[in-house]
Amino acid sequence: MSEQSKLISRRDLLRGVGVAGVAAAAGPVSILSTPDAAAAAEPAAAQAASAAPREAFENLTAVEADLLEAIVDRLIPTDSLGPGAREARAAHYIDRALGGALASSRQAYASGLAALDRYAQASRGKGFLELSASDKDSVLMDVESGTVTPGIFAGSSAQFFTLVLNHTRQGTFGDPYYGGNSNFVGWDLLGYPGVRTMVTPADQKALEAGQLKPNHRSAYDYEGFNKATARVESHAGDMKHGD
Amino acid sequence: MATRLKDTDVVVIGLGAAGGVAVLPLAQAGLEVIGLEAGGAMTRRDFAPDEIRNNVRGWPMLTSHKTNQEAPTVRATASANAVQGGHPMMNAIGGTSLHYWAQHWRLNPWDFKVVSETKRRYGGSRIPKGSTVEDWPFGYDELEPYYDKIEYELGVSGQAGNVNGKIDPRGNPFEGPRKREYPMPPLRWTAFHDKMAAAAKGLGWHPFPGPAAINSRSYQNRSGCMYHGFCNTGGCHVDAKNSTAVTTVPRAQATNHFKAVTGAIVTQINVDSQGRASGVTYVSNGEEFFQPSKVVLVAGFCYENSRLLLISKSAAFPNGLSNNHGQVGKHYFSHHQGAPVTALFPFNIGAWYGLPAQGVAVDDWADDNFDHGSQDFIGGCNLWAMSDRRPISAAGMNTFGLAPSWGSQWKAFVKENADRSHSSYIQKTTLPYEENFLDLDPVVKDPLGLPVIRITGEFKENERKVAEFAQDKMEQWYRAAGAIQVVRGPVGGLMGASTHAYGGTRMGDNPETNVVNRWGMSHEVPNLGILGGSVMGTSGAHNPTHTVQALSWRTADHIVKNWKSIAPTTSQ
Numbered sequence: 110m111s112e113q114s115k116l117i118s119r120r121d122l123l124r125g126v127g128v129a130g131v132a133a134a135a136g137p138v139s140i141l142s143t144p145d146a147a148a149a150a151e152p153a154a155a156q157a158a159s160a161a162p163r164e165a166f167e168n169l170t171a172v173e174a175d176l177l178e179a180i181v182d183r184l185i186p187t188d189s190l191g192p193g194a195r196e197a198r199a200a201h202y203i204d205r206a207l208g209g210a211l212a213s214s215r216q217a218y219a220s221g222l223a224a225l226d227r228y229a230q231a232s233r234g235k236g237f238l239e240l241s242a243s244d245k246d247s248v249l250m251d252v253e254s255g256t257v258t259p260g261i262f263a264g265s266s267a268q269f270f271t272l273v274l275n276h277t278r279q280g281t282f283g284d285p286y287y288g289g290n291s292n293f294v295g296w297d298l299l300g301y302p303g304v305r306t307m308v309t310p311a312d313q314k315a316l317e318a319g320q321l322k323p324n325h326r327s328a329y330d331y332e333g334f335n336k337a338t339a340r341v342e343s344h345a346g347d348m349k350h351g352d
Numbered sequence: 353m354a355t356r357l358k359d360t361d362v363v364v365i366g367l368g369a370a371g372g373v374a375v376l377p378l379a380q381a382g383l384e385v386i387g388l389e390a391g392g393a394m395t396r397r398d399f400a401p402d403e404i405r406n407n408v409r410g411w412p413m414l415t416s417h418k419t420n421q422e423a424p425t426v427r428a429t430a431s432a433n434a435v436q437g438g439h440p441m442m443n444a445i446g447g448t449s450l451h452y453w454a455q456h457w458r459l460n461p462w463d464f465k466v467v468s469e470t471k472r473r474y475g476g477s478r479i480p481k482g483s484t485v486e487d488w489p490f491g492y493d494e495l496e497p498y499y500d501k502i503e504y505e506l507g508v509s510g511q512a513g514n515v516n517g518k519i520d521p522r523g524n525p526f527e528g529p530r531k532r533e534y535p536m537p538p539l540r541w542t543a544f545h546d547k548m549a550a551a552a553k554g555l556g557w558h559p560f561p562g563p564a565a566i567n568s569r570s571y572q573n574r575s576g577c578m579y580h581g582f583c584n585t586g587g588c589h590v591d592a593k594n595s596t597a598v599t600t601v602p603r604a605q606a607t608n609h610f611k612a613v614t615g616a617i618v619t620q621i622n623v624d625s626q627g628r629a630s631g632v633t634y635v636s637n638g639e640e641f642f643q644p645s646k647v648v649l650v651a652g653f654c655y656e657n658s659r660l661l662l663i664s665k666s667a668a669f670p671n672g673l674s675n676n677h678g679q680v681g682k683h684y685f686s687h688h689q690g691a692p693v694t695a696l697f698p699f700n701i702g703a704w705y706g707l708p709a710q711g712v713a714v715d716d717w718a719d720d721n722f723d724h725g726s727q728d729f730i731g732g733c734n735l736w737a738m739s740d741r742r743p744i745s746a747a748g749m750n751t752f753g754l755a756p757s758w759g760s761q762w763k764a765f766v767k768e769n770a771d772r773s774h775s776s777y778i779q780k781t782t783l784p785y786e787e788n789f790l791d792l793d794p795v796v797k798d799p800l801g802l803p804v805i806r807i808t809g810e811f812k813e814n815e816r817k818v819a820e821f822a823q824d825k826m827e828q829w830y831r832a833a834g835a836i837q838v839v840r841g842p843v844g845g846l847m848g849a850s851t852h853a854y855g856g857t858r859m860g861d862n863p864e865t866n867v868v869n870r871w872g873m874s875h876e877v878p879n880l881g882i883l884g885g886s887v888m889g890t891s892g893a894h895n896p897t898h899t900v901q902a903l904s905w906r907t908a909d910h911i912v913k914n915w916k917s918i919a920p921t922t923s924q
Contacts, residue, residue: 184758190767210409246759274758275748282743283404298763299770301704301743304401306589308579308705310540317543317702334400334589337411 166200168207168215176222177203179238181277183245192294194281202280202289203273214272221269224262225252232258286327286337293325304328354633354640360386361919362911363632363645365618365660368447370883371651372596373502373901374908376603379610381912386643387601388616388634390418391443394450394597399587403742406586412451416443418617421798424655426848428810429787436796436804440851441653445612446597448653448851449565449897450587453708454594456508456565457734457894458499458902461492461528462719466783466890469720470730478730480814483783484683486889489861489870492528498902498909500531506594506901507571509536510563523560524713526721536568539577539710544701544774548712548737551833557716562736564709565594565897574598583707584740616641619800620664621648621880627668628920629880635800646919647911651883651904654853658684658790658886659805661857661867674874679867680857681790681805687852687891688780688811691819691843693826694750695835700771706739708777713737717825718893719781729814731781733822734893735829738777746770752837774835776826779852780818782811782891788847790856809847819843852885852896859887859903872907879918881907 166174177200185194194200207215229237229248237248251257255267262269280289282299290296296303302316303324315321329336362378364371367389378385394412405411413419419441425434441448462469467487470478479485502508512533513523538561541549545561552559566583569576575590583593591598604610613636620633622642631644650657658681662672672680714735715721724730747766750773751757755765788809796804811819820843827838860866863875868887874880883904885896911918 185763186760188760188763190760190763193763249758278744278747279404279408282747283408284402286402287404295747296743298767299743299746300700300767301746301770304582305580305705306401306578308581313540313542313579313702313705316704317700319700328400328402331400333397334402335397337400337402337405 164201166204169204169218173218173222174200174204176226176237177218177273179245180225180249180273181280183242183249184274184277185281191298192292194277196291197281197289197294198291199277199280199289202283202287203276205288206276211276214276217264217269217272220263221266221273224266224269228252228257228261228266231261284327284329286329293323297323304331306331354642356642356644359644359646360384361645362386362647362649363388363643364649364651365621365632366390366447366651366653366656367445367596367601367612368441368651368653369449369452369596369897370900370904371649372446372449372601373506373904374649374651374883375610376505376600377905377908377912379604379607382609383912383915385604385610386645387610387612388618388632388643389443389445389612389614390617391416391445391447392614393445394587396587396589396591399451399589401580401582401586401589403582403744406451406582407584407742408744410438410585412444412587413439413442416441418443419653422656422659422804424805424807424849425793425796426807426846428808428846430808434793434806434808437849439655440849444597445601445614446595449595450593450597451585452851452897453584453895454565454897455709455895456503456510456563456898457892458527458530459492459495459890459892459894459899460526460715460719460721462721463890463892464488464491466730473720474724474730478724480730480783480785480812482785482787482812483814484786484865485783486858486860486862486865488889489859495899495902495906496528496530498906499898501905502898502901504535506565506596506599507536507567507574508534508563508565508594508898509538509568510534511538511561513560521558524715525558526715526718534563536571538562539564539566539568539707540579541710541712542702542706542739544703545710545712545737545739548829548833552712552714552829555828555832557714557829559712559714562709562711562713563898566707566709567592567594572599577707579705579707579710581705581707581740581742583709584742617800618660619802621650621660621673622664623666623668623673623877624920627877629673629877647879647881649881649883649907650857654684654856654884654886655790655805655807655849657882657884658856659792659803662792662805663802669876674857674867674876674880676876677863679865683784683855683858683865683889684788684790684807684809685782685784685854685891686809686847686850687854687896688782688815688819688844689777689850689852690841691778691780691823692841693776693778693823693830694839694841695774695776695830696750696752696769696837697772697774697834698836699834701774703739703741703771703774708738708740711736711738714829715893717822727817727821729817729821731783731814731818732893733778733780733818733825735822735826736777736779737774737829741771743770749773750839752839754837774830776830778822778826779891779893779895780815780822781893782815782854784855784858784889785812807847807849811844811847816843852891854885854888854891854896857882857886858889860889871910872903873910873918879920881911883907
């Protein structure tokens, strides 16, 4: 429970909301420590909150959040072709999901992010955040290919890389309802003209002619759909198609 | 102690694609029918066009506690370690027909006569070694009226290719003769489908639009398809997908002879002192109930059918119900749907909208539609070019060795090519083998303490050769349509849990090698019927659901017509 308490206290502090608000946001978490006790448990968070106004993360620590932001920024970079994962708020998507559907990956992020930073320090002489863009990429390539010095990652570094890449894509190209794909930058990048509930023959013809106007709406901006539950656990296994 | 409920005529275990169909003719005949469904009920409000929930996180399968808790363990061979994976199906009224692709194919006449036709044309040595394949106890003609019934009662769109022997070149010239057209025209084609059809014609093939249990126009007061692109693992927001939840089940309820009980997990089929089925025991909200019934119909998915029989042990059936010949779990196979081919085109193909049941089919290389004299396999493949793309999966596209999988180069690649790739869906003849089977896992149990099913299975040489052949044909088709890159997936090994799962309670006249007779009734338990792909002995190269539903209706019809001889005169 202490891990949960810390996370909640941090969110509490950064948002400046009361206990009732925390309880509402936290959903199924039933046992909450008081803000005072929690603040004492993580003074660093309190300091960060008072020192530099930065946007709240719900589940990741400040250090983890900075690392993740830097990684997703290299995976889908902001460049001459336009916005990337940073503008899409992919790290925020992941952060939020780690408190719900992706909760089973929380530990993998904690240990993987720390290991990646240790590896940057050990192999390039600087923490990941201090590296140039090309050095960051070369570290990520090592992590992706599994050529990281043995012993730094608890498990497979390649597996961690794939996890982050998949989640980054979800946060960049998924429905904005989940906190990513902000301003629909992901869908615009791919040329996906957006969620519709009806596609007429004329719409299809317009799509084929490259003239279908992008529809910037979440599925849940349409009337009548029950909201997705945030706490469904990710489906295990590699299933065959759904037919 | 289980609470004993009021007697009924027929209890149907499972209200999915199979059980959901059977309840209608039974209730219409005035029999009192109770359907026990492990899941709940869903409506169109539950079917948001949401890729993260439906596809990435595997909803709505996740809403199904029963299938998840009973997910099979899987191993390739009897000497390998079995590992528990996921379950591809869901529990709810309508079952997986709520969110399946709804391709609604009839089997071809050859699929019913694989053994005799192969012997006749090529000699008996061409039946693959180790295969336990048999001819069906009847031919295509016997099932034709029931295929027709399903097409009209549920609603299937498509283009006929053979009406009473008259070939219509717009449809599938290889299909068995049908009595009449489909009740609805086929789903529309996109410009890419037109291009693929033209390319197939250029190769001398016979392309046609595939059949779908999806309304191409308004049917039975339900809407036509909206082509919104979230049909794959998504329910229909306008009820245009003809799941049993919006077709047969509500009509059965309207007869007042049918009652659906949701949240009911069946743990045992009970038998009386004479070895006849006496009813079923189920658990609901932690309470145990006994539902007595004159006839019991097992209509779970393939895995659950064998499992429920195997765990229903009694003095009369010490190795599981209807298993005194040791055939429950045998002749299992899952459709070989793998070995994909993926192509890159130098132009956008407009696949952001549409659905997997919408597209161009080629049956020239299916079944025995071509001469196998110079081949070293029997059977074949259905080639299918559909329309299915969503943004997260598009971002995960194959980069064909032209770009890395992340970074600026990747970003430039997907920006240009996100709508330029196409992956084939190729279903292939798959046969049953002695070495592939289902049994109870000796270790893994569900939360009620009952063992899960264990799948032992791998694709054999015949399946892999069909796959290689299919990939050649698919690549040829893609190249003819202008593809600039083509890559192939592996041809297949492990036969894991699948949406197309067959056997375990096979249908046939010989009780030594089959669990149910030609009517779908148990050889050993005369008032026990079994519905689903578990009774099918061959797969053909097409989706199973239409055949499953035609067989279900036929078994229900048989029960109605022979009620006095099937139902015990005294229920115990």
